[in-house]
Amino acid sequence: MSDSDSAAATERILVVDDDLPLRGLLQRYLQDNGFEVLTAADCKQAEQQLDRHHIAAIVLDLMLPGEDGLSFCRRLRGQGVDTPIIMLTARGDDIDRIVGLEIGADDYLAKPGNPRELLARIRAVLRRRGPSIVGAPQAELGVVAFGRCQVDHAARTLIRDGSSKRLTSGEYALLAVFLRHPRQNLSRDRLLSLARGREHEPFERSIDVTVSRLRRLIEDDPKHPRHLQTVWGSGYVFVPD
Template identity: 70%
Template sequence: MNASTDPRHAPHAGQGPDRPADRTPDQEASPAAAPAPRVLVVDDDLRLRDLLLRYLGQQGFETLSAGDGRELDRQLSRHHVDLIVLDVMLPGEDGLSICRRLRGQGVETPIVMLTAKGDDIDRIVGLEIGADDYMPKPGNPRELVARIRAVLRRGRGVPGAPRAAGGKVAFGACELDLGARTLHRDGREVRMTTGEFAVLAALVQRPRQALTRDQLMSAARGREHDAFDRSMDVMVSRLRKLVEDDPKHPRWLQTVWGTGYVFVPEGAP
């Protein structure tokens, strides 16, 4: 059975290939009504996948599903997707490889990884290759929804998502456009995850002000920082590779030992 005939692979909470058809006449007549965000859940565990699909549908999301990388590619070729929930442990191509491939292909759709509980390596590698957030399995569906909504609020082009305050910040060869949510270096756009943009924006909007990991984690993912969680250090390391001439000796994003990180603008001592 292929994805076109298997009801598990059809868009949930709607009948058509693009947006729900089960709207009332009043809803159809209201051009201001924002379409529901569409989430693609990729997990080979049918029981867990169906649980997540039902819960996401109850929370107002449109949903699609896939059991492996091939089905994911098929869904992405047929439907617009606002966010991907991607399990690390998949048959064939694993979730980390899929995430790396999608980012390499220029796919900027936000990705929330599902990792084995306590598996720091998968979590850190996922963030290093471009995942926007992660959640250990098994987890609370309510927490997953909270993380999805936090990522979508930061996301570029998501219906109803607030945009950052306008303005551009130039430093070195880089220019961060807070309104367009883009980073350019030497005139070329640099791909960033939503979390990376949020952290960089938080730093550059507070020049010379040291921000704690708690503050940066709140900006990136809307939650507090765990003292044993090194994901923020990983993210800042990735940002340095994007903006610094010498990431090992950073000029712009500097470490404040015992506190966190600080953006040091041009002309600062």
């Protein structure tokens, strides 16, 4: 079974905490209750997991070595990552809780907490988030230019050399991800996660087909792409001018 197939069968949770015993406890408990669980000891490891896998929700400790949980949450939201985040902290300070929610965390749980309560909160944020609308226009991005192309996000239109083409939902959703993450090596599973959210398809081949269509639209030579480049054995990277 491929990584994508397993993601379709079971919701995958990422637990980010530098407390090894607690991390192991939460991993076992959530696995016993039907989730697949990945873990990370810091934000760098968490980012690696996010790059490789489709994650349904993140359980994120506030106090971490290196980059802290608040900063990581803010950075993810700034990158357009809308994966539900539940923050954990040993602090009881209301200010931390309020700041965490203001920068985009979906829920907050004080440590030490009851794993059963965490399970309930994970299920609640997944229900609240619901499926995303694939290919919905992202007007806040405005018009983005690269090479001989312009992408009008409000109209979901690609303009090349003055000629305009309305993109399909799948084409636009994937191209918008590339434009939000320039020069980042994105695996197929990560692209599916960012483009389709919880409507994540179990077929990585769908990404290859859509990339091929986009190359025919934006590249001078689709067989030797300049902007949508293949990272062999990994995925794709968008290279602007």
